[in-house]
Amino acid sequence: xxxxxxxxxxxxxxxxxxxxxxxxxxxxxxxxxxxxxxxxxxxxxxxxxxxxxxxxxxxxxxxxxxxxxxxxxxxxxxxxxxxxxxxxxxxxxxxxxxxxxxxxxxxxxxxxxxxxxxxxxxxxxxxxxxxxxxxxxxxxxxxxxxxxxxxxxxxxxxxxxxxx
Amino acid sequence: xxxxxxxxxxxxxxxxxxxxxxxxxxxxxxxxxxxxxxxxxxxxxxxxxxxxxxxxxxxxxxxxxxxxxxxxxxxxxxxxxxxxxxxxxxxxxxxxxxxxxxxxxxxxxxxxxxxxxxxxxxxxxxxxxxxxxxxxxxxxxxxxxxxxxxxxxxxxxxxxxxxxxxxxxxxxxxxxxxxxxxxxxxxxxxxxxxxxxxxxxxxxxxxxxxxxxxxxxxxxxxxxxxxxxxxxxxxxxxxxxxxxxxxxxxxxxxxxxxxxxxxxxxxx
Amino acid sequence: xxxxxxxxxxxxxxxxxxxxxxxxxxxxxxxxxxxxxxxxxxxxxxxxxxxxxxxxxxxxxxxxxxxxxxxxxxxxxxxxxxxxxxxxxxxxxxxxxxxxxxxxxxxxxxxxxxxxxxxxxxxxxxxxxxxxxxxxxxxxxxxxxxxxxxxxxxxxxxxxxxxxxxxxxxxxxxxxxxxxxxxxxxxxxxxxxxxxxxxxxxxxxxxxxxxxxxxxxxxxxxxxxxxxxxxxxxxxxxxxxxxxxxxxxxxxxxxxxxxxxxxxx
Numbered sequence: 001x002x003x004x005x006x007x008x009x010x011x012x013x014x015x016x017x018x019x020x021x022x023x024x025x026x027x028x029x030x031x032x033x034x035x036x037x038x039x040x041x042x043x044x045x046x047x048x049x050x051x052x053x054x055x056x057x058x059x060x061x062x063x064x065x066x067x068x069x070x071x072x073x074x075x076x077x078x079x080x081x082x083x084x085x086x087x088x089x090x091x092x093x094x095x096x097x098x099x100x101x102x103x104x105x106x107x108x109x110x111x112x113x114x115x116x117x118x119x120x121x122x123x124x125x126x127x128x129x130x131x132x133x134x135x136x137x138x139x140x141x142x143x144x145x146x147x148x149x150x151x152x153x154x155x156x157x158x159x160x161x162x163x164x
Numbered sequence: 165x166x167x168x169x170x171x172x173x174x175x176x177x178x179x180x181x182x183x184x185x186x187x188x189x190x191x192x193x194x195x196x197x198x199x200x201x202x203x204x205x206x207x208x209x210x211x212x213x214x215x216x217x218x219x220x221x222x223x224x225x226x227x228x229x230x231x232x233x234x235x236x237x238x239x240x241x242x243x244x245x246x247x248x249x250x251x252x253x254x255x256x257x258x259x260x261x262x263x264x265x266x267x268x269x270x271x272x273x274x275x276x277x278x279x280x281x282x283x284x285x286x287x288x289x290x291x292x293x294x295x296x297x298x299x300x301x302x303x304x305x306x307x308x309x310x311x312x313x314x315x316x317x318x319x320x321x322x323x324x325x326x327x328x329x330x331x332x333x334x335x336x337x338x339x340x341x342x343x344x345x346x347x348x349x350x351x352x353x354x355x356x357x358x359x360x361x362x363x364x365x366x367x368x369x370x371x372x373x374x375x376x377x378x379x380x381x382x383x384x385x386x387x388x389x390x391x392x393x394x395x396x397x398x399x400x401x402x403x404x405x406x407x408x409x410x411x412x413x414x415x416x417x418x419x420x421x422x423x424x425x426x427x428x429x430x431x432x
Numbered sequence: 433x434x435x436x437x438x439x440x441x442x443x444x445x446x447x448x449x450x451x452x453x454x455x456x457x458x459x460x461x462x463x464x465x466x467x468x469x470x471x472x473x474x475x476x477x478x479x480x481x482x483x484x485x486x487x488x489x490x491x492x493x494x495x496x497x498x499x500x501x502x503x504x505x506x507x508x509x510x511x512x513x514x515x516x517x518x519x520x521x522x523x524x525x526x527x528x529x530x531x532x533x534x535x536x537x538x539x540x541x542x543x544x545x546x547x548x549x550x551x552x553x554x555x556x557x558x559x560x561x562x563x564x565x566x567x568x569x570x571x572x573x574x575x576x577x578x579x580x581x582x583x584x585x586x587x588x589x590x591x592x593x594x595x596x597x598x599x600x601x602x603x604x605x606x607x608x609x610x611x612x613x614x615x616x617x618x619x620x621x622x623x624x625x626x627x628x629x630x631x632x633x634x635x636x637x638x639x640x641x642x643x644x645x646x647x648x649x650x651x652x653x654x655x656x657x658x659x660x661x662x663x664x665x666x667x668x669x670x671x672x673x674x675x676x677x678x679x680x681x682x683x684x685x686x687x688x689x690x691x692x693x694x695x696x697x
Contacts, residue, residue: 003477006484013488017592020599021638027621028527028602029630057626064626215569244571255562259554272572 039085040124041069044098044111049080050134052100052109058084060113065090068111080133084111086122093118097130109134166193167226168325168357169214174223176209183209185381187223191359196351198360198368200403201378207361208252210378211327214359215249216240228324245273248323248356252330254314256302262289262313263298269320288316291353292346308339312346319350325357326350332364340364344371365404369393377403454676461654462646465583468576472584478577482585486547490593493546494539498597501534502526502604510609519609520619524627526605531633535598537685540644543590544677548652551582552673555656556666564657579653586649587642594641636692643684648677 049071058066066086074081086092095116102109122128169191176184183206191197201207212218213225216232225232227243235243256265267285270276276284289295292312302310311331318326328347332340348371351358362368368375369389377385377392377400385392385400392400401407418424472479509525555578558564564574602624609615628634652673659669 007480009488010480010483013483013491013589014592016491017595020592020595021634023599024531024595024602024634025630028531028624029628029634055629055632067629217565217568241571241573244569247569249566249569251562251566253561255566257563257567258558258561269570269572272570272577 038088039066040088040122041083041085042122042124042126042128043081043083044128044131045074045077046080046082046100046131046133048133048136049082049100050102050109050136052082052111052134056108056110058086058098058111058113060090060092060115065113082111086113091121092116094120094122094126095130096122096128097132098128099132100134102135166229167191168193168195168228169359170224170226170229171210171213172224172226174213174225175221176206176213176218177221183381184213187378187381187383189376189383191357193357194351194355195373196348196358196360196371197374197376198362198372199376199378200362200365200368202403203363205378206381207363207378208329211249211329211359211361214325214327215247216243245321246324248318248321248326250311250314250318250326250328250331252333253307254302254310256305256310256314256317258302260302261298262294262300262302262305265302265313266317266320268317273321285320288320289313291319291350292316293342306339308335308343311335311339311343315343315346315350319354319356322354323356325359326354328358328360328362330362331360332362332367340367344368347371365406369404457658458650458654461657462650464575465580465650465653468573469580469584471576472580478581479584479588482582483588484585486543486551486582486585487589487592490543490546490589491596493542494593494597495600497538497542498530498535498600499604501538501597502530502601502606503608505529505534505601506605506608506613509605510613510615519613519615521623522609522615523602523605523620523624526609527602527624527628528633530598530601530605531628531637533685533689535601536594536637536640536644537681539594539597540590540641540648540681541678543586543593543645544648544652544681545674547586547589548648548673548677549670551586551649551652552656552659552670553666555579555582555653556659556661556669559657559659560661560663560666562661575657579657583649583653586652587645590645590648591638591641594644595638598637632692636688640685640688643688644681647680647684651677651680 052068052071054068054070056068057064058068066084069083069085071083072081073079084098092113093116095118097114097116099112099114100109101112116130167190169189171187171189174184174187174189175182187210189199189210199207199210209218213220213232214227216225216227216235220233228246230239230243232240232243256262257268260268263285266288267281270281270284274281286295286298289298292315294309294312294316297305297309297313302313305313315331331343331347335343344367347358347360350356360368360372369392372389374388375386375392376383379399385395385397387395392404395401395404505526506522509522510519513519513522513525555564558574558578564578567574567577606617606620610617610620655669655673655676656666659665
């Protein structure tokens with residue numbers, strides 16, 4: 001094997017490897033997000049985050065705009081403190097609201113971000129005040145039954161009233 | 165007289181077993197000395213001790229006046245640049261061509277320009293008559309040719325001391341004669357000192373200056389070829405004339421015949 | 433009976449000790465390689481040569497296996513996900529399993545049997561034919577001239593091969609699910625991009641393959657260097673390279689996965 005041919009092959013091999021890596025990084029992965037410097041961080045407090053995990057997507061109108069950076073329990077307010085990193089190319093008003101949502105019926109949980117109407121935009125380290133925690137199935141069913149029972153009660157009184 | 169190699173009261177062994185016992189041996193500068201003995205008598209071990217690949221347990225091994233036992237790795241490697249070794253079957257690097265094999269040490273140890281390395285390498289190959297095979301791989305050479313290429317490689321940096329480990333093994337009579345002559349020629353042309361470990365008596369008697377006989381880890385006889393030839397020592401006589409039995413028994417020591425084949429076996 | 437138990441127990445003890453001893457020996461050997469690596473970097477041509485033998489020559493087997501593994505993942509994933517009505521997520525499944533596990537692990541296993549065994553056999557034969565001794569006598573340290581370049585060649589090659597394996601696998605999954613089974617191409621890529629994280633999936637996969645590269649190369653060179661200089665010795669060492677590398681890869685994978693998971697959960 002000639003030295004030059006050998007070097008050529010190795011060069012080809014290394015180049016191929018780097019191309020594959022770039023393809024994985026940009027086409028398969030999400031290097032454009034989470035990249036250092038390209039994001040700003042906001043924080044929000046939720047009474048319940050359900051199954052929300054670090055790295056869960058943050059979506060606005062269904063479009064991926066950022067990721068959950070960290071989740072911890074806030075011992076001062078006794079609720080969950082969620083840090084999110086948002087891509088700098090997306091700006092949101094300071095009165096935007098966030099809620100913990102579920103994709104599909106059994107899908108993963110993500111943070112939904114709904115833009116508000118203020119002129120001022122969110123900056124790094126700002127807090128989003130308007131939050132809506134995750135739905136918990138048991139509470140949902142309990143509430144539903146409670147409402148149903150109340151509905152039934154009011155219905156009865158109304159018919160009672162109407163009868164005489 | 166200056167001695168290229170000087171060994172004093174050397175003891176060496178692997179584990180419990182002592183392979184070499186009280187060896188005293190000198191190789192004067194410029195001479196060609198043979199160490200002879202049966203296979204497995206410790207000849208190759210002796211050669212490795214001279215190259216610093218093994219270290220003596222007791223006694224001293226001096227090469228060019230320097231004690232190998234006291235050297236660190238760097239000093240050992242520096243000493244080895246002055247030593248060329250021809251291994252039993254050549255030990256050519258199978259992944260390099262003949263040319264690259266001979267040029268190996270020049271490329272590793274010198275900063276010579278490639279054109280000069282080329283000239284030197286071809287000169288070395290020419291000295292062993294194999295300039296024509298420079299582009300072949302070692303696997304494409306015959307046994308005798310590989311041995312000659314290995315000699316060119318061993319002498320590539322004009323070493324002061326050349327060690328040959330069984331240079332005659334497995335060669336046809338013509339290559340054998342050629343190798344023998346080459347050993348003598350290289351020694352004299354380079355002004356080097358050579359040590360030859362072999363069991364080929366007839367061939368080495370023709371070329372060497374002095375002979376040591378090793379048996380069972382001890383030097384049993386020594387002398388010039390003429391002295392050895394005329395020697396009346398039974399061991400030397402047996403060795404030189406190739407007799408099957410003598411002081412060196414044909415049978416490896418073991419249980420007596422009676423114990424292995426006799427009828428006492430059942431009772432034992 | 434007691435004798436048999438005692439014997440069995442003793443065998444277990446002996447085996448454990450010898451395994452621990454061997455791991456220790458490989459680690460010490462690795463230290464020696466690193467100490468003698470200067471030559472490899474000063475004369476990088478030596479390493480490039482080994483990248484050719486370890487990397488370029490493993491290219492075909494890695495690319496073809498990657499394609500097949502990706503296709504199988506696509507088929508299996510499609511079959512399973514379809515019953516949940518989420519066959520678009522098949523891209524996520526293919527990409528994540530390739531990036532996190534199959535890419536690094538399978539390519540390392542293939543590398544151990546293709547390149548690792550070749551390294552062991554080559555060094556073992558060089559030792560058996562006294563080439564290493566000869567080199568030492570020419571005042572060239574075989575650790576620096578023969579072992580270290582092969583080690584670094586392996587360490588450089590494996591991550592590149594693993595990345596190529598994963599990329600090829602995703603291509604295979606794409607071919608099967610999008611081209612053949614009719615999954616929407618946009619959904620395939622977008623779901624994949626939303627789920628695969630550069631740091632946690634891609635970089636971690638590369639780190640894994642780098643660790644495997646160090647382990648396989650160290651084991652392969654160690655087995656070759658320590659092989660008994662006989663025909664059986666070299667063939668035994670070659671087998672041991674494949675067996676111990678495979679075990680090492682899987683054990684290290686468990687450790688690394690546990691470590692990396694802990695890092696982000």
